[in-house]
Amino acid sequence: MAEQPPDQGRRKVTVPSIAAMKASGELIGMITAYDAVFAALVDQAGVDMILVGDTVGVVVQGRPTTVGVSLDEMIYHVRMVRRAHPKALVVGDLPFGAYQVSVEQAVDNAVSLLKAGAESVKLEGGTAIADRIAAMTRFDIPVVGHIGLTPQSYHRMGGHKVQGRTSGTDAGQREGLIEDAFAVEQAGAFALVIEGVPRDLAAEITRKLSIPTIGIGAGPDCDGQVLVLHDVLGLSDLPLKFVKHYVDLGAQTVAATRQYLAEVKDGTWPDDTHSYH
Numbered sequence: 001m002a003e004q005p006p007d008q009g010r011r012k013v014t015v016p017s018i019a020a021m022k023a024s025g026e027l028i029g030m031i032t033a034y035d036a037v038f039a040a041l042v043d044q045a046g047v048d049m050i051l052v053g054d055t056v057g058v059v060v061q062g063r064p065t066t067v068g069v070s071l072d073e074m075i076y077h078v079r080m081v082r083r084a085h086p087k088a089l090v091v092g093d094l095p096f097g098a099y100q101v102s103v104e105q106a107v108d109n110a111v112s113l114l115k116a117g118a119e120s121v122k123l124e125g126g127t128a129i130a131d132r133i134a135a136m137t138r139f140d141i142p143v144v145g146h147i148g149l150t151p152q153s154y155h156r157m158g159g160h161k162v163q164g165r166t167s168g169t170d171a172g173q174r175e176g177l178i179e180d181a182f183a184v185e186q187a188g189a190f191a192l193v194i195e196g197v198p199r200d201l202a203a204e205i206t207r208k209l210s211i212p213t214i215g216i217g218a219g220p221d222c223d224g225q226v227l228v229l230h231d232v233l234g235l236s237d238l239p240l241k242f243v244k245h246y247v248d249l250g251a252q253t254v255a256a257t258r259q260y261l262a263e264v265k266d267g268t269w270p271d272d273t274h275s276y277h
């Protein structure tokens with residue numbers, strides 16, 4: 001796809017404008033995108049934030065979890081998304097292994113994502129990574145936190161499991177998650193993704209924080225919502241409670257390809273009108 005000139009009609013979404021949405025009460029709409037084509041389309045729809053998420057590893061690369069995604073892959077996808085010149089704020093995900101080793105490593109890799117075109121970075125964790133968030137924000141790297149069901153913690157959690165429940169076999173960590181949320185805010189993050197927690201816990205965190213919360217599988221009381229694009233479009237088939245397929249592009253892709261194939265096989269494609277003379 002050719003590089004698109006910037007759309008003059010809509011104002012660029014910035015870090016301060018996202019932060020201001022909590023005060024004004026306007027709900028934040030965020031969605032993932034991993035390439036220029038879909039970034040341009042979701043931007044045309046008017047989303048506030050585009051997350052170049054490490055879910056690319058699952059919904060595009062076919063991996064079972066996000067754990068194997070590399071920083072180089074994230075840089076590649078951030079570059080593609082920025083080529084769409086979105087008005088939406090671009091958030092680049094730091095993948096597993098890109099910030100765990102040291103504060104220096106975390107800042108260095110966040111700088112690489114910003115140089116690739118991200119306007120902010122996201123990383124998973126609370127108190128354990130607050131020093132990374134503090135160092136990044138000190139050096140003007142805007143940070144989105146991510147707590148709750150953090151997919152990079154797949155092996156510790158024993159799967160993608162709802163966190164912070166008060167009963168059942170996976171109960172616990174409620175107070176720990178509230179501490180994590182405060183730690184992320186105090187370290188300087190400008191927004192916080194809360195994933196896979198009970199609705200009342202997300203609501204409590206949202207009430208207590210001054211930065212906006214963006215929920216996924218966290219109920220309707222957050223300051224915004226994020227979903228994975230391939231889930232919204234019906235291009236994934238994970239049976240997740242918090243996923244809604246707004247269209248079934250999976251079925252439509254199969255149907256269109258079947259029709260094309262049938263026309264190739266019976267010799268009706270291409271016809272004369274689609275031929276050069």
Ligand code: KIV
Pocket residue numbers: 032051052053054055056093146193195216226228
């Ligand atoms: O990588 C991603 O897409 C995410 C969302 C699920 C929030 O982190």
